[in-house]
Amino acid sequence: MRIDGERRTNLTRKTTTARKPAKKPAAKKKVISVKKAAPKKKAPEPRTTLLSRILDSLDDDKAEGIVTIDLEGRSSLCDTIVIANGRSSRQVASIAEHLARRLKEAGYGRCQVDGASQGDWALIDAGDVIVHVFRPEVRLYYDLEGMWSVEEPARARRATR
Numbered sequence: 001m002r003i004d005g006e007r008r009t010n011l012t013r014k015t016t017t018a019r020k021p022a023k024k025p026a027a028k029k030k031v032i033s034v035k036k037a038a039p040k041k042k043a044p045e046p047r048t049t050l051l052s053r054i055l056d057s058l059d060d061d062k063a064e065g066i067v068t069i070d071l072e073g074r075s076s077l078c079d080t081i082v083i084a085n086g087r088s089s090r091q092v093a094s095i096a097e098h099l100a101r102r103l104k105e106a107g108y109g110r111c112q113v114d115g116a117s118q119g120d121w122a123l124i125d126a127g128d129v130i131v132h133v134f135r136p137e138v139r140l141y142y143d144l145e146g147m148w149s150v151e152e153p154a155r156a157r158r159a160t161r
Helices: 049-062 089-105 136-143 144-148 154-159
Strands: 006-011 015-018 064-070 079-087 110-113 121-125 129-134
Touching: 049 064, 049 089, 049 129, 064 144, 079 136, 089 110, 089 121, 089 129, 110 136, 110 154, 129 136
Parallel strands: 079 129
Antiparallel strands: 006 015, 064 079, 110 121, 121 129
């Protein structure tokens, strides 16, 4: 049944449908090439060194009396020694375990940890940096700072010339 010429009504389904107007062909759009500005380069993140990560970890765990001794050129064992205190055996052990875990998570691999179970002196071998964590009395007894701070005789001779 036609009501209007444009609408049809279907009485059995009770729906109304309208005629759709014929589609016009879409006009072709001209493609214009526009040079985009080069994306801005992000500033490189500051490179964190192994030594700075170790010092940050010791500071986070409230280690006391942190001393770094540069051994570059003086020893084939490592480039730097870090010496720190823990207030108790439990703190010495936890500082050593936390440091080893943080270095592993940062991608430096597994660090060898020795002596953490006793808690008097823990040694963490991180490759180029060796970390010693002592209880205060044990640190005074072994006096590693005194042993490693002595200059080589050849260096002393060169300095006087």
